[in-house]
Amino acid sequence: MDTQIEQDTRNTQGTQRTHTLDELDLAIVHGLQIQPRVPWVRLGEVLEVDAVTVARRWERMVRAGVAWVDGYLSPGHDEGVYAQIEIDMDGRLSEDTIGRLARDPQVLSLKQTSGGRDLLAIVGAADLDGLARLTGDRVSQLPGVRAVRSHVITAAPFEGASWRLRSLTRRQRAALTVERPSLPAESLRPLDRQIALALGIDGRMPLTELAAAVGASAATVRRRLHVLTGTGRLSLRCALARPLTGFPVSVVYFGSVPAQHLDETVSALRTLPGLRMCSITAGAHNLVLDIWLPTLSEVHTTEALLNSRLAHLDLRITERAVVLRTVKHVGRVLDRRGHSVGSAPLNYWDA
Template sequence: MGMQVSAAREPEPTGHRPLDELDRSIVQALQIHPRAPWTLVGEVLGVNPVTAARRWQRLERAGLAWVTAYGRLSDPRIVVTGVVEIDTEPGHGEDVADALGAHPEVVNVKLTAGGRDLVATVQAGGLEELARFTNGLFRATPGVRATRTHVATAIPTEGSRWRLRSLDATQRARLERELPRPVPTRDARHGGSPHSRGAHGLDELDTRLAELLGTDGRMSVPDLAKATDAGFTTVRRRLQTLLASWLWLRCDLARPLSGWPLSAVYFASVPARHLDETVQLLSTVPEVRSCSITAGPHNVVLDVWLRTLADVHTFEAHLAQRLPRLTVSDRSVVLRTTKHMGRLLDRDGACVGVVPLPHYADAPPHTP
């Protein structure tokens, strides 16, 4: 799959000045309802919708906040995920990170300190494809010394669930009530289809819409129709189906502006009989950005956001007290994230380009 990188851009002069309360409220509103109409956002926040839209556009143009669409990580029939630890030759860490970031299948890349030099997240349409891609990629990337891949068997908690804390309960409930309800669909896998998808998954139009939404998750239906040369009604129907069954949307914010400027990755283990209970509790811990259940020497990998370096150990002690069956085997502080869900990031965490995420049209059929 070829690389398609949007034109790089530097953040606007606003830089990383702290967001004011209205900016933070707009971001949280879109974290809850990523495609919320500006009329709704304005009503919930008590501001002019035009003001809310302009504030968002300023953040987006500066690379400080964005909305992305991506394949549902919780469904291995749509995408298989691997967490890869990478050891590099001395002095080659950043070069390897940049090379890996150019590939759509490599969705996240973190430069880390500790028992590995990088941690990357790789996606593929199946286990065989994941093995073929990772083996070929790392053999062909200069500076890679060794890799260890952990296949995610489930991702019970991921980044789209993380929220700022600017809106009150009434505002949050209002936005949640307006979220689109799942649309019942019948596709070729169940004996019928409102449009032809082929035998297994997404057709050409679906895939193109998914790619466009991966670049701008708030792209309007008229703009999507124009970009795909498809009818407005067709695009609206396809969009409903994609968001109901194939895609998730998330609103991300440059981490230094979130109030949680540091990040760490923890590799942990828990007895299999206590795994479900443990990950349910982990999903309630505010610092946990994502949690992957993996097959390997560690069966839990946590991506955590922290406020200070000292919290690396404070957080681990808190976990040990709250979850005594969870054993943290290793941890790495993230020195820099160079790619996050397809977004290329500068040294300040701002988005400066996009490598569209892959969308796998040949996902196997759902079991009836």
């Protein structure tokens, strides 16, 4: 995995020009947010553009690192244990330590933040003992790390795969929307994890290539993809570099709400336009919200809105942290512009 990251980094170094996207580019991204593996012919029909043009535009965005599709096992449905971990450094951020965390297959996301911690990460492990070993034996022993605090995620009712641009018309959105079948839950298979790992590198990997990558027949992989997406176990998302979304500011709010009000609070939070992830945790804060905003000035107005709108549910925002830099986003390693330079997908089961 290091080789993939290093190669992609070399390909982007020295290319600091700003990439601009036009309306068609944004429409393609929006279409892939709705149906990440939609055939180019179908997307072209909806957008009334030739499929070759759509594919060429997408390839250009991928090469520039401004957009990508990847897959991962959803924290809300996976059989593993996930946690938000706060990492305090000893007064100086080590780029070596940050790089090692970004390449770590048990680290799903990594942010450098303001406030009461230097780094905030989402990590995965097979069980609670695996989480203890990850934080106590590995992360805490990295150069410059002074303290690590873990907040186990008990549920993730909202995550970034649900976030959408607003580039398509109602008719276009309806044409691309496919009802997810309601399938009974079943245990994850080793093959399912290998599929998620391969799609973490390229979520639009053609079925024949995906089958070859995981060592199974195309028919079997197609069937397992149907089950994984139908049960919500596998999340596929089309991501766009945050500076290009119109929401360049990312803020993490730490809040607390009485346990009996959690479900109603989550339902109310779904209407927030910039909400990227909502985690329910077992810790000092039982609610962690990742929200994207248009400007820094909205950090406090958004908090005021949350407090006033949800006052009847006794929500209290106890702390907030502005994201200074996103180092890794759902298995995707980013440069300082928020552009993809490689992938290190989640893989805690081989740890």
